[in-house]
Amino acid sequence: MKTLQNIPDFKQKALHWANQFEVCCFLDSNNYKDDYSAYDFIIAAGVKHELKCETGKAFEHLKSFYNKHKQWIFGFFSYDLKNETEDLQSNNPDGLNFPDLYFFVPNFLIAFKEGKAEILLGEETVLEEIESFQPQKQKESETLQISQRLSKDQYIDKVEALRDHILRGNIYEVNFCQEFFAENAEIDPVQTFELLNTVSPTPFAGYFKIYNQYILSATPERFLCKRGSKLISQPIKGTAKRSLNPKEDEAIKSRLRNDIKEQAENVMIVDLVRHDLTKSAVKGSVKVDELFGIYSFPQVHQMISTISCELNPEIHFIDAIKNAFPMGSMTGAPKVKAMKLIEQYEVTKRGIYSGSFGCISPNGDFDFNVVIRSILYNTESKYLSFQVGGAITYQSDAASEYEECLLKASAILKVLRD
Template identity: 65%
Template sequence: MILQQIDTFKQKALQYASTFEACCFLDSHHYEDKYGKYDCLIAFGSEKELTASVGNAFSSLKTFTKENKEWMFGLLTYDLKNEIEDLQHTKEDLLQFPDLYFFVPKNLISIKGNNIQVIKGKTDIIDEILNLPVPSKVPNKVLDIKSKLVKAEYLCSIDKIRQHIKRGDIYEMNFCQEFFAENAIIDPLTTYYHLTKISPTPFSGFFKIRNKYILSATPERFLSKSGNILTSQPIKGTAKRSDNQAEDLSIKTDLKNNKKEQAENVMIVDLVRNDLTKSATKGSVKVDELFGIYTFPQVHQMISSISCELSSEVHFVDAIKNTFPMGSMTGAPKLRAMQLIDQYERSKRGAYSGSFGYISPDGDFDFNVIIRSILYNSTTKYLSFQVGGAITYQSDAEKEYEECLLKASAIMSVLS
């Protein structure tokens, strides 16, 4: 198949998969040579499921993987932090995602280059999907999108966080705010299609758990395992692209040399190195790339890569737990940053800044970071997306607020 035919197949396959109660569609948008083993994985239908709450979620997942050495796809919400550390959350949950959810699919299709393969399920399913009509796009109704924080409250929170930094409580903290719509009626497939058309990224995905949806255009990897190698690729540093080629190159160069962005990035690199040490063979943690600049359709990103060899004494689920939640969405030191996130943010994060991805039968896995994503409960008709950024003592509250609005506007344009 040529590229255009592959992309049409993906659309049809996602439409087919989304008719099942559980489905996970992972699409790297042809970045697979740099980022993963597959361009696309499409899992749907559930043979077995695991739903677990904070308290015994990771131990339940470990048992589930030992009992089922099969492909599985799942979600880890940010609130699993309360199982790892002595943390609490009392904020209202209007999306109602399970804290942890994994399923063993009845059907699994992989795409690599021009090769479409049925890994699991009936062999004629590819022909069945090819014979489907191209999905029609359903326009969304106008949504009344609101923010949980007015500008004055946001600016005040940034000032207070800067005071914590000045006192030495933290060095950096990821502070987020929620935008939401009540009584929202959207077509998840159309919305995801528009989101990824505007922003095709290497870790995007469509995840459905019955009436709950994650529509994600995330560019960030949380953690992967290939053989005995663990790799994390935190993003810290963003610059909006320009249509002017010379100006765009200048923006990219400025990002690479920006001392503030480098300082934020290296703090998280150090945090990730520390997290990986808990699972690593002694002396194997290394920084493979520091301050790499990667270009996407809308933005340039500063991405660093850290890896290690997984100790033979550490189960791979424990390796996930030892690095969760990801440093790029918490701050440094990690525990104190999470305590202050609970104190100053107005909304429960839930699936936002959590992760979804796959575990293969041999224990390899790949998980993203849920940012630049729309979360939707079709029963309660509650829609939510959150945006934020890294706050350091050098942060300008007004500029941070404007950056949040910029990030929110991209998703708002999709929803309109």
């Protein structure tokens, strides 16, 4: 272990150093205090072993991969693994073409906690290598022409059609998303992530490079975490814009806390998550630790609930991930019907968006986020994409939902247009 003098400087150098490798992953809590995070930030670089697979038996392959190596592994789950867990399809166009599942055992792994850096994999000299690393001066990213896949009128028509499904009793709630994209996009991924992480620091932020594909994420949401025998899920449902006026900001926060519509959206997803965790839990152990907690981020206040359970020792922890995937906050209720309607009404394949990335430790603990507020980029096709969405209930006002999408997109638009 080594005590670091200048943590921000080390963090920046470590990310640039890791980006030299064909595959790397950087997970950053941005100093948000959290009861379940194992480290403040962690960097994995280089590939010792890797697993890349499509929907079919991806979770089984991951189980075999973990059991074979019993080592730190980092990776992601695409939303479209839903087709493996349920009888579903994904036929919408995809400009990014990420694998459905990818995990790797890194050559180098550096973890940071309370001022100290620890080498978990690799030589001790790597810390000196990082501290002396000189990031290259990057050329300025060109201004991007960002387009929306749906016009405002198209979005409103689709939301009204989904409200009609709710009225007919087909669903109670559905998470409906739209894509923003740029073609022939040339950005510097590290520089863009650093800017995003400055504009919008969040507790589950991350940078994931897999060859020519990148996830640049400022997500505030945890999908699922395992600590010992405990599973924890923290879905977000409920968003309100921040104000620069402290008094007004507190009033907005209070309104969100007491908003009946937002509470209704949140509690539906809490019930769905409780149901998903029950599949993996010791009987009677599922509980809601916090309902309607209000947490503040630079652009928004969010309503976050925490649900936990004891993992049934007869169930492999990867099956527990599969049992809860995809996360209820990004689907709706009932879950399968909501996912069918998502496929019908959305016009872009979600892919990595509303999937998850994170890491699994040698002892089977893990922590995975929800891929929202994230830029996805393919350097080969020069295609850049990000999606935003929200929960549609019968109480939803389509125009207001559209404005909430723009609010959620604001940090990314600021980063890409500045």
